[in-house]
Amino acid sequence: MHPSNLRKLMEAKFDGVERIYLEAEKDHIRKNRMKSGGNRKQKFIEGWIEFAKKSTAKRCALMLNNQQVGGKKRHNLFYDDIWNVKYLSKFQWGHLTEKLAYDQKMREQRLKSETANAKKELQFYEQKRDLSKKLNKIEETRIKAITRLDEKASGAATEDERLAFEKKKEKNLEKIFKYSQKREFKQREPIKHDHFVTKK
Numbered sequence: 001m002h003p004s005n006l007r008k009l010m011e012a013k014f015d016g017v018e019r020i021y022l023e024a025e026k027d028h029i030r031k032n033r034m035k036s037g038g039n040r041k042q043k044f045i046e047g048w049i050e051f052a053k054k055s056t057a058k059r060c061a062l063m064l065n066n067q068q069v070g071g072k073k074r075h076n077l078f079y080d081d082i083w084n085v086k087y088l089s090k091f092q093w094g095h096l097t098e099k100l101a102y103d104q105k106m107r108e109q110r111l112k113s114e115t116a117n118a119k120k121e122l123q124f125y126e127q128k129r130d131l132s133k134k135l136n137k138i139e140e141t142r143i144k145a146i147t148r149l150d151e152k153a154s155g156a157a158t159e160d161e162r163l164a165f166e167k168k169k170e171k172n173l174e175k176i177f178k179y180s181q182k183r184e185f186k187q188r189e190p191i192k193h194d195h196f197v198t199k200k
Helices: 003-013 027-035 054-064 093-154 159-180
Strands: 017-024 044-051
Touching: 003 017, 003 044, 003 054, 044 054, 044 093
Parallel strands: none
Antiparallel strands: 017 044
C-alpha cells in the first residue's frame, strides 16, 4: 500500500489526517524477492500517521489494531492484510525526521569510507603496475646488453680481443645488476667530535 492509498483510506474513516510517512523495505530484500519470481512492487514495512487531534489518533489505534484493512474482497490487494497499530504518546514528527537524518548521515559516511578504500586499492594497483613495467624494462635492457656482448665476443678474431670483450662484459653486467637492484638510501650519521668547548 502506497502513501496515496493509505491517505485515501484514512481520510474516508477519520478526520484531521495531516502527514503520512511510510518506510520502504531494504533494497536487498526486494532484489531477492524479484530473483525468486516474487512481486516486483515496492513494499513498505512500517509507517507513521499524524492527526490534528490526539483523540482521533487514539480512536484510530483502537479501531485498526489487529484488524483487517477491510473493504470489498474483489479487486482488493489489501483485504487480507492485518495491521498492528499503536498510539505513540509524546511522539513528535521531529523525532522521526531526526532518525531519518541520522540514517542518511550514517549512509553517507559508509559510502565515503567505501570510496576511500576503493581509491587506496586503485592507487596500490597502479603503483604495482608501474613498478612491474620498470622491472620488465630493466630486464629487457639487461638481456639486450648481454646478447650484444656475446655477439661481439663471438665475432672477435683473436684471443686477446675475446678476453677484452669478456672483461668488458663482466663490468657491464656488474653495472646493470647494481642499478637494477632496489637502492636503499640511509640517513647520514652525525659527525662525532672528539672534544667539546663549554662556557663557564
